[in-house]
Amino acid sequence: MKMNKIELEEYIKKLLVELFELDIADLKLSAKLYEDLDIDSIDAVEMLIEIKKKTKKDIDPEKFSDAKTLGDIIDVVYNL
């Protein structure tokens, strides 16, 4: 399923709220994953598993190694 960028952003934010009980108001594109959102490496793996289920795309975790913010994650997923 191909989503446009707005839909993708919506989807990823909703996923973060579900998985990590985050407050949607904190989910700014510039929010840092570890420092601001308290998402550690184990969380990141769980998140990628969910994204993979949804987008049905192969996800290479290496591509996310430079992603620091929520915006970076959305960009990487969008460009997969």
Add this chain to the structure above:
Amino acid sequence: MDNYSQTNTLSYAVKSHPINTFYRLVGTIFCYLIFGLFAPLLSISLALFNFIPIKKASKRYWTRTAISGSCRLFINTMSSLRLLSYSIKPAPQISTSGKLIIANHPSLLDALFILSMCKNLCCITKSALWKNPFTASIVRMADYIPNDCNDFITEAKKRLLRGENILIFPEGTRNHYDDQLDFKRGAANIAILSQCNIIPVIIKCSPRAMQKGEKFYSLPIVAPHFFFDVLSTIEIKKHINNDSSKTLQYRRLTHYLVELYRLHLTKTK
């Protein structure tokens, strides 16, 4: 008021005499030297195990027994030199298998104390110990788990299933003040994924000593007292809820542990 807070009030009332402070400084340097000399000796004697044809599991067992005994000897040396005092509640030995032992981390000696209390204990340690010449061969022979190893959680699960106990400090490093309690989720990750029970140990070091970033010669005003409260086992089944995602279970268990520690660390103050 329990014994702990009584000693506490007393020790603060009697401020250390300069001669005592000097004595403790010399004593502490002496103990650092003993550690520096003893650790390589222990490594060498353990290395001799490699020439004896025994199973890997027995090597691991004997290495850990030797570490535990050495830690007890070291701590009792410090305590008989009156450089510190300690008390352990309820029992000085934790005998168990396949459990995760967690503790808060105020001082450099925490791990030594817990190692001296528990047999067949595997530690999750910072990877720097693998590079430190004093400790490298010991941690290797004891088959500890470095915290930068790719899959240390799966590794920990494997160890727990075969009956080893695992020590982890959920804070990841020594804290700066008692109720900082900045727990990472690693301990909860291991407990939930391995479905193992947890033994929480509360450590109170008063006054605080051998803290992170502190020089070895900066001593507290009086010799510190270490108090260890081994709490009753946490049944992990009560914290596993297959209806919610793993990520939420990790968060909830971590939150529970932080609150448990906060309660115990603040109750006698």
